[in-house]
Amino acid sequence: MANLLLFSVSFAVLILAYVAVRPKGEGILPIDFFVVFFTLQYGIHAGYPGGMLRLSAGLGAGVEENYLLLLSVSYIGLALGLIQPFRIVTPGSLVLKEYVLAPRKYIYLGLVFSFLIAMTQFPDFSVYREYMKYVFGSSDFSYVQLRREVFQGDFFTTITNLLRQSATVSLFLVGLLFFVLGKHSAALAMAVLVFFACAAQLNKFPYVYYVLSAVILVMTIKGHGRLMAEYDFKKVAIIFTFVLFLFFLLSRLYIFQYSEELAGGLVTSQDISNVLPYRLFFASNDGLRLWVDYFSITPFIGFANIQSLADFFGLDYFNPPAEIPYHYLGVELTTIQVGFIGSSYASFGLVGVFLNSLIIAVMVREFSAFVISIRQYEIKALFLTVFSINMIFLQTREFHTALVSGGVLIAPLFMYFIIRLISERKE
Secondary structure, eight states: OHHHHHHHHHHHHHHHHHHHHSOSSSOBOHHHHHHHHHHHHHSGGGGOOTTOOSSSTTSOHHHHHHHHHHHHHHHHHHHHHHHOSOOSSOTTTOOOOOEEEOHHHHHHHHHHHHHHHHGGGTTTOHHHHHHHHHHTTOOSSOHHHIIIIITTTOHHHHHHHHHIIIIIHHHHHHHHHHHHHHOOHHHHHHHHHHHHHHTOOSSSHHHHHHHHHHHHHHHHHHTTTOBSSSOOHHHHHHHHHHHHHHHHHHHHHHHHHTHHHHHTTSSOHHHHHHHHHHHHHTHHHHHHHHHHHHTTTSOOOTTTTSHHHHHHHTOOOOOHHHHHHHHHHOOTTOOOOOHHHHHHHHHHHHHHHHHHHHHHHHHHHHHHHHHHHOOSHHHHHHHHHHHHHGGGHHHHSOHHHHHTTTOTTHHHHHHHHHHHHTEEEOO
16 A cells, blocks of 8 residues: 555654754643644554544545545645744744733623623523533433534524634633632632533533643643643643543543433443544544545535635535535434544645645644743733644634634634733733
8 A cells, every 4th residue: 555655654754844843942832732633633543543443444445545645645734834934923023012910800801701691592591491401300302402403503502602712711711810820719710600601511522621721721820831841750640640530521421421322221331431532533534534435426615615605606505524424324413523634625635635734834833933922921821721722623623613613713812802801011
């Protein structure tokens, strides 16, 4: 398999490029989070899946060859984007002013934000009510119905999905910052209120996402603006314990999600345990093989996968994460997320993958340079956290979705806006 050799060499080139350009002595940066999240699904194991494939196991050798070529093109695009000499943010080119953050202003802002979000359900607050009924076992709806049918298109659901990884997480992190720096219990309470009023849902992901965000922020504050700049046994032990906690949290959330199936004997706890490694390491690359097979017999769709552009150009909107699974599985309300590689391939094939990979590599390198340029360590901690945590959406959402509702571009803008609103500039 010639493409398997190309795949392996290309991945090595990507890792070498990353090592060559990664800033030294700055601790963990957004570029590191991107590489970690990317390689969890699209690392070297993606070309050597063994028996882990579920969706694409019977597609054949031709699909696998094209899939390996696709990943090789992405690796090369990422590598070239990392090492190209053009720089937007250079030392001294961008300096943020220093601000004094005011806890009282934050609490006022958090109250207003939470109130406005909650009032989108007025007068019956049906989403909150049904979620609570489900938690306490009195809902008339199943988990799938509540997640994908009952409130589909509801304004509250739409707005919270849009803001969960941008404005909401930014407000949450600022409240946590006040608590860590000054033990402001009211600010911590407001951060918790913002989460439950504006971000919580039955889906397991927000809980893992917000816990991980909190850990990144706290560790960065303790490192005075640098995350794990110095390595010692205590920090490694803390990270190891946290990883174990995340696996425990994920398993409990899966048990909650599939409680009805467990009670009915449709699945077992062992089935849920087997899901975790698959979802962590193989779900996206397994799904991407379906994209390769689908577009081997179907023309690429250009901008038809972006609703606003499809409307503007008079195209028929096509949603690959929903339409392609339906084509192969015949199940509605099921989505498969394969990240920026899948969305760019669906739009323009290998050329789209190469260009999108190039752009993303430049972006994550510049995000890291921006974080390094911030002098005030508490502000630096906030931006490092929102940039870093949202790197996950480049692998789990279509590219245009990751930029907006995934918060890759929008979250830092909201964070800057919030900082300006709740602070007084130093003289």
